[in-house]
Amino acid sequence: MTKLLQTLFDGVAVGSLYALIALGYTMVYGILQFSNFAHSDIFMTGAWIAYVVSAAAGWAVIGGDTPPLYSGLVALLASMAFCGLLGFGIERLAYRPLRKAPRLNVLITAIGISLFLENIGQRKELFGTQPQKMPQLLPDTTLFTVADVNFRIVDLTVIAVALVLMGVLQWLVFRTRLGRAMRAVSYNIPVASLMGINVDRVISITFVIGSTLAAAAGFLYVMKYPGALKQPADSTWILLGLKCFVAAVIGGIGNVRGAMLGGVLIGLMEMFGAAYLSPHMRDIYVFSLLIIVLLVRPAGLLGKATVEKV
Amino acid sequence: MLSARASALRPGLAWVLPRAVGPLVAGVVVAFLLQLVVVPILGPFYEKLMMDIGINCLLAVSLNLVNGFTGQFSIGHAGFMAVGGYVAGAVTYYGSFVLWGSAAVHGGFLGGGDLLFLLGCVVGGLFAAGAGYLVGLPSLRLRGDYLAIVTLGFGEILRVLLQQTGDVIFVPAQIEQASAFTLATSLGGALGFSGIPFYTTVFWVYVMLGLLLVVAYRLKESSEGRAFLSIRENEIAAEAMGIDTTKYKVRAFVLAAFFAGIAGALFAHETGTTLNPRELGFQKSFDIVIMVVLGGMGSISGALLAAGLLTILPELLREFSDWRLVVYAVTLIVMMRVRPQGLFGIREIWELGRPRRGAQEKRP
Amino acid sequence: MTQPNAAILDVQAISISFGGLKAVTDFSLSLPPGALQGLIGPNGAGKTTVFNLLTGVYTPQTGEILLAGERLNGQKPNRIAASGLARTFQNIRLFGDLTVLDNVRVACHVRAETGFAAAILRTRAHYGEEAAIRERAHRLLEIFGLSHRATDLARNLPYGDQRRLEIARALATGPKVLLLDEPAAGMNPQEKMALADLIAFVRREFGLTILLIEHDMGLVMRICERITVIDHGVTIARGTPAEIQADPAVIEAYLGAPDPPDASAEGP
Numbered sequence: 001m002t003k004l005l006q007t008l009f010d011g012v013a014v015g016s017l018y019a020l021i022a023l024g025y026t027m028v029y030g031i032l033q034f035s036n037f038a039h040s041d042i043f044m045t046g047a048w049i050a051y052v053v054s055a056a057a058g059w060a061v062i063g064g065d066t067p068p069l070y071s072g073l074v075a076l077l078a079s080m081a082f083c084g085l086l087g088f089g090i091e092r093l094a095y096r097p098l099r100k101a102p103r104l105n106v107l108i109t110a111i112g113i114s115l116f117l118e119n120i121g122q123r124k125e126l127f128g129t130q131p132q133k134m135p136q137l138l139p140d141t142t143l144f145t146v147a148d149v150n151f152r153i154v155d156l157t158v159i160a161v162a163l164v165l166m167g168v169l170q171w172l173v174f175r176t177r178l179g180r181a182m183r184a185v186s187y188n189i190p191v192a193s194l195m196g197i198n199v200d201r202v203i204s205i206t207f208v209i210g211s212t213l214a215a216a217a218g219f220l221y222v223m224k225y226p227g228a229l230k231q232p233a234d235s236t237w238i239l240l241g242l243k244c245f246v247a248a249v250i251g252g253i254g255n256v257r258g259a260m261l262g263g264v265l266i267g268l269m270e271m272f273g274a275a276y277l278s279p280h281m282r283d284i285y286v287f288s289l290l291i292i293v294l295l296v297r298p299a300g301l302l303g304k305a306t307v308e309k310v
Numbered sequence: 311m312l313s314a315r316a317s318a319l320r321p322g323l324a325w326v327l328p329r330a331v332g333p334l335v336a337g338v339v340v341a342f343l344l345q346l347v348v349v350p351i352l353g354p355f356y357e358k359l360m361m362d363i364g365i366n367c368l369l370a371v372s373l374n375l376v377n378g379f380t381g382q383f384s385i386g387h388a389g390f391m392a393v394g395g396y397v398a399g400a401v402t403y404y405g406s407f408v409l410w411g412s413a414a415v416h417g418g419f420l421g422g423g424d425l426l427f428l429l430g431c432v433v434g435g436l437f438a439a440g441a442g443y444l445v446g447l448p449s450l451r452l453r454g455d456y457l458a459i460v461t462l463g464f465g466e467i468l469r470v471l472l473q474q475t476g477d478v479i480f481v482p483a484q485i486e487q488a489s490a491f492t493l494a495t496s497l498g499g500a501l502g503f504s505g506i507p508f509y510t511t512v513f514w515v516y517v518m519l520g521l522l523l524v525v526a527y528r529l530k531e532s533s534e535g536r537a538f539l540s541i542r543e544n545e546i547a548a549e550a551m552g553i554d555t556t557k558y559k560v561r562a563f564v565l566a567a568f569f570a571g572i573a574g575a576l577f578a579h580e581t582g583t584t585l586n587p588r589e590l591g592f593q594k595s596f597d598i599v600i601m602v603v604l605g606g607m608g609s610i611s612g613a614l615l616a617a618g619l620l621t622i623l624p625e626l627l628r629e630f631s632d633w634r635l636v637v638y639a640v641t642l643i644v645m646m647r648v649r650p651q652g653l654f655g656i657r658e659i660w661e662l663g664r665p666r667r668g669a670q671e672k673r674p
Numbered sequence: 675m676t677q678p679n680a681a682i683l684d685v686q687a688i689s690i691s692f693g694g695l696k697a698v699t700d701f702s703l704s705l706p707p708g709a710l711q712g713l714i715g716p717n718g719a720g721k722t723t724v725f726n727l728l729t730g731v732y733t734p735q736t737g738e739i740l741l742a743g744e745r746l747n748g749q750k751p752n753r754i755a756a757s758g759l760a761r762t763f764q765n766i767r768l769f770g771d772l773t774v775l776d777n778v779r780v781a782c783h784v785r786a787e788t789g790f791a792a793a794i795l796r797t798r799a800h801y802g803e804e805a806a807i808r809e810r811a812h813r814l815l816e817i818f819g820l821s822h823r824a825t826d827l828a829r830n831l832p833y834g835d836q837r838r839l840e841i842a843r844a845l846a847t848g849p850k851v852l853l854l855d856e857p858a859a860g861m862n863p864q865e866k867m868a869l870a871d872l873i874a875f876v877r878r879e880f881g882l883t884i885l886l887i888e889h890d891m892g893l894v895m896r897i898c899e900r901i902t903v904i905d906h907g908v909t910i911a912r913g914t915p916a917e918i919q920a921d922p923a924v925i926e927a928y929l930g931a932p933d934p935p936d937a938s939a940e941g942p
Contacts, residue, residue: 312785312786312803312806312807313785313787313803315805315806315810316787316788316799316802316803316805318802318806319801319802319805319806319809320798320799320801320802321798321801321802321805322798326796326797326798329796330795330796524794525794528793528794532793532804533779533780533783533786533788533793533803533804533807534783534786534789534790534793535793536772536776536779539769539772539776539780540769540772540780543768543769543772544767544769546751546763546767547763547767547768548769548780549750549751549752549755550729550731550751550755550760550763551752551755551780551781551783551843551844551846551847552755552756552783552784552847553752553780553783553784555752561790608771656771
């Protein structure tokens with residue numbers, strides 16, 4: 001029973017992380033119908049910026065003082081701000097000129113950007129080629145224990161931040177003028193622009209939002225796994241990105257709520273698989289779930305099937 | 311009506327035979343000359359480079375059958391390569407122990423070892439083709455990005471499974487006692503399958519490439535192949551014209567996977583490479599996709615040239631190895647912007663000069 | 675009325691609805707061999723949906739489609755094409771990056787008998803069949819006046835040529851019945867005249883039965899023997915062109931619509 005509850009909790013914690021990243025994929029897909037494979041590198045950059053900021057502030061000294069309480073917030077906001085700018089720049093310089101190009105070309109460009117970010121990140125002037133140990137900006141203590149299930153501060157923070165950000169996004173997309181414009185653009189770009197919506201601006205904002213969410217997830221990820229700050233070109237990042245893309249697809253890509261659902265599902269699947277089956281096969285559970293969902297519901301759980309007009 | 315005319319127009323055997331067999335013979339002769347004349351002149355460094363180029367050409371041209379000809383988007387090609395490589399590696403490695411008591415290269419050109427290696431290539435190709443069938447099946451229901459993600463998922467599942475395999479067994483006595491199942495699951499795990507004998511030569515690489523080129527080109531120039539192309543152009547129209555799109559999509563997958571499997575087998579037996587699951591992950595798949603796109607979707611010669619260029623380019627940039635991948639990435643991004651149709655578009659190199667009349671005349 | 679058993683294409687009360695919207699209701703049609711009939715109706719009446727039902731793009735929820743006695747409903751589009759029902763598309767769907775010749779040759783493939791192995795091995799049968807396909811494709815291009823365009827990419831053709839290529843391609847599948855979806859759309863009056871002659875010619879030459887959707891009433895009234903009119907998916911009239919032009923239900927359906935069924939009016 002304890003194991004079950006602990007796994008459930010862990011699954012939700014990891015799942016909310018996945019959901020944050022999946023949102024970035026799904027928002028871009030919803031609007032431009034393309035899979036932004038460079039998203040995983042935004043996420044990686046977010047994690048690294050959090051580290052660089054901490055190092056600059058002197059919080060990353062091994063054996064040094066415990067970082068102040070506000071340090072987590074500073075690192076989080078810094079990496080969100082940086083990645084928001086990065087997302088804006090990428091859309092502006094690389095994707096916008098290809099708005100009318102075949103989707104495949106955009107996809108290749110995304111792969112190019114991904115390669116670029118990874119390898120420029122490996123420069124010694126930037127993040128370097130060595131993995132680093134992320135300082136514990138959030139206290140690594142168990143806040144409380146219920147029925148022998150440990151609720152660690154880190155996990156609770158992950159869930160809380162993810163919930164808040166998703167709530168904000170939900171409000172933004174479904175309750176504001178901007179959100180209405182975003183939904184209009186995702187429905188039909190030419191018509192949206194005829195209705196007086198500034199399509200370029202909406203797309204820019206979408207990228208900025210997706211990127212800041214990814215940065216937040218990157219920060220939370222290294223808080224949860226401080227040892228996992230791998231070098232920028234390490235395949236961990238891409239694999240994680242892929243998993244979250246899978247989450248978005250399972251939920252029904254282009255659908256904001258679907259991405260959240262998919263993220264949590266994947267997190268639970270992975271944790272339960274690891275706890276009850278074999279911990280080495282995590283990726284298999286995820287991709288098997290994907291294939292099953294796609295075969296049963298080709299448009300994802302919450303996605304709507306689109307039929308080509310003849 | 312068509313079949314009656316077809317028998318009436320059927321040419322004589324004397325006319326057909328040289329045309330049917332000629333290119334295959336030419337391929338073998340070229341491969342032989344490359345091995346016998348060119349390799350000794352250039353030395354081992356270029357020998358390895360030639361093999362790398364040939365293997366990448368095999369991968370790019372075979373993926374082109376799916377992505378370029380049929381217009382499906384597969385990004386799991388390295389998975390098929392891995393299937394072929396591991397199966398072929400297991401056949402030659404454990405086969406050598408059973409037959410000759412060690413995994414050392416056995417016999418000379420076309421000797422026992424070479425034949426075993428050839429068998430491994432074919433079996434590896436067939437296993438890969440089987441995997442291609444399994445992955446091609448979802449294409450009955452999935453389109454575009456969804457299919458892409460399934461192919462990617464297949465590659466990842468395969469990688470994890472391979473990482474779970476046991477250590478390679480290298481004690482002859484243990485191998486003799488082990489069951490076939492034990493051997494098939496002792497593929498080195500995450501460390502990779504080491505100890506596979508180095509049977510791959512320039513000759514074998516280019517024989518296989520020659521075979522693939524003949525298959526791909528003949529396909530493109532036949533009614534069968536035009537059925538593939540029509541799916542890329544407009545799937546709904548293709549169906550309405552009587553093309554069984556499902557059948558041809560699966561066929562493209564199977565054929566492409568077969569040759570990817572052979573490429574994997576050649577890779578597994580090449581000097582200076584280790585067959586390990588990470589090496590053949592999505593990064594490798596992306597590399598192959600990039601070759602196809604750069605060459606031009608559907609252009610066989612374009613895929614060849616792009617595969618060659620992208621194999622040589624990193625070597626040329628080796629001195630600037632720090633910046634190498636950055637330059638590579640920027641090239642890719644710029645390329646998509648200035649020449650989005652790839653180097654040759656959908657045409658072959660020799661078709662580039664051909665004038666095209668009738669520029670776009672559209673009416674509202 | 676023609677006897678149902680004499681019809682080559684016999685459609686009995688097919689219907690389909692999309693999420694509560696009845697797109698086509700109880701549509702019936704009986705085409706005797708060699709007939710040339712028209713299917714008209716205001717925009718959005720469900721004409722193209724009827725074609726999509728006949729050719730297997732959609733599966734009818736009720737009713738039967740019989741082509742020369744063979745049941746077609748529920749079959750995949752490629753099977754239906756192989757059975758001898760070919761179509762053109764209102765929104766042109768050519769194989770844009772293939773040559774004009776190849777567009778027609780692709781459609782010949784459904785009648786080909788040699789397969790993959792023959793193509794790869796280049797057997798005698800393969801060469802024979804390729805030659806036969808080429809011959810047939812060239813003949814069709816000649817009939818449609820596209821021979822001089824054979825090596826151009828289909829997407830580079832002028833609009834009228836693209837429409838004609840669509841018909842040539844459909845004919846290459848060797849159909850018994852040909853469905854033409856607005857073949858004259860976007861053509862000028864001279865081109866329309868020439869197209870009418872061409873349709874009459876191929877019908878004689880290939881012994882075809884033709885069903886035609888067209889907005890240009892002049893063309894429809896001139897060449898069709900019988901006409902079926904649908905509106906909101908429901909058949910509101912059927913009869914000879916003269917009967918249709920006098921039918922009050924038809925006139926009412928078209929009131930306010932851009933194409934009144936007036937023989938002197940030109941289409942869009």
